[in-house]
Amino acid sequence: MAEESLWTRIVREDPQHSQRYVQRFRDMAAAGADLDGEARMVDAMLPRGARVLDAGCGPGRVGGALARAGHDVVGVDVDPVLIAAAQEDHPGPRWLVGDLAELDLPARGVAGGFDVVVCAGNVVAFLAPGTRGEVLRRLRAHLRPGGRVVCGFGAGRGYAVEEFLADARGAGLEPDVLLSTWDLRPHAPGSDFLVAVLSPAGGAGRGPGGDRAEDRAEGPG
Template identity: 35%
Template sequence: MTETSRLSAVRASYDAVALDYARRLSGELAARPLERAMLGAFAESVRGAGGGAVADLGCGPGRVTAHLAGLGVRAFGVDLSPAMVAVARRDHPGLRFEVGRMAPLDMADGVLGGVVAWHSTAHTPPGDLPDLFAEFARVLRPDGHALIAFEAGEGRRRLEHAYGRPVDLDVYATPPDLVAALLERTGLTEVARMVRRPLDDEPHPRGFLMFRKPPAP
C-alpha cells in the first residue's frame, strides 16, 4: 500500500466512525488515572519551560486537546479526518482544530512548546516513524516537550470493523525501547516513560514516552 492510499484509507475510516468514536470515548480519561498523570506531567513541563502552543496531532474528536486546555496549556488539534475535526469543533467550540497531516506539518521550525501524539501513530508503519518523529522535533522550540502514547508490543493487526462500522486500517504495536531510540535520533532527550497493562479488550500494553528538546546553547 502506498503512503497516499494508506492515508486515504485512514481518513475514510475515521470519517465513517467519527460520531460513534466520539460517543464511545467521551469521558474515557476520567477513568484513566495513569493517563491523566502523564498528561498532567506533560502540561506542567510545558508551562514550566515557558509555555507556548501545543499541537495535539491526530486529535480525533478533541478530548485530549480539551483536557490539556483545562490544564492551562494553549492546545490546538490537527487531524487527518474532516469528520473528526467537525466533531471536535462541535464539542469544543472554544478551541482551534484544523484538518491536516502529521507529516509534513504546515508549521515553521521551532514554533511549538509541545507536541502530543496520543495513539495517533498507531497506523504509521514502523519504517515511517523516523521521518514522523523528525518532523515533531523540527517544530518544537528549544526546551519544548513531546508526549507519545502508543501500543507497546510488536506486530501488525488488521482492523476491518470498529465502532459498528466497516474500516480499512492496519494497527501497529511498537516496542517502547524502539520508539525511544527513534525519538533520541532526532535530538530529543527522554524525560519519562510509563507502560501499563492492557485494560478491557486492549490487545497490548500501552506505552507513554515524554521527551524534551534540549535548550538552546
C-alpha cells in the same frame, strides 16, 4: 503524498468508523468517565498559558482539556470527521486537518515554538511505518527551545518500544523519562504501554525546511 496510514486505510474501508469513534467518546463523557488523564500529566509539565500542539488530536479530548486548563492549544488530525467533532465539542483551540507526515504549521500561518507536543491515544501506532521517523522529526521541529514531545501508545500494535526509541533518536529526540502509564508509573520490560517524554538531542527545534520555526511567519494560534 505521504504513505497511507493505518487510520486512513481503516476509514477508507469503513466510512462510518470515525463517527462511531466520536460517538463512543461522547457516550463515555456523558457517563462521567475520566477522559483527562493524559491532559493532567501534560498540564503538570507546563507553566500557565503554555503553547501545546495536540498531534493526532482526534475529536479533541486531550487538547480540549488542556485548553480548559488555560493553555493555548493547536490540534492537528488527518481525519476531517474527528476535527469537526473537536470543533463542536471543544471550542477554543485551533483545530486543523492535516497529515502529521507533512506537518508544517508555519506554512499554514500558525507559528511553531510549542512548549509541548503531545501525541496520545495510540496515534504513533496508526502511522504508516515509512512515515514514523519523519513524523517524529516534524514534531521535534515545532518545539521551542526547551520544549518536549510526549508520546503514549500500547504494546502489541505493531510498533515495538525499541523501534520507536530508535526512530525518536533518528529524529533528534532523546528520552527524558519512560513510563508505563499516564499516572507516572515507571516503564519496565514487559510493560503493555509506553509514555515517553522526549527532548531534542541538540537543543532548539528547527523548522521543517531547516530554519527555526519561531523565526518563520507567525499567525493565529
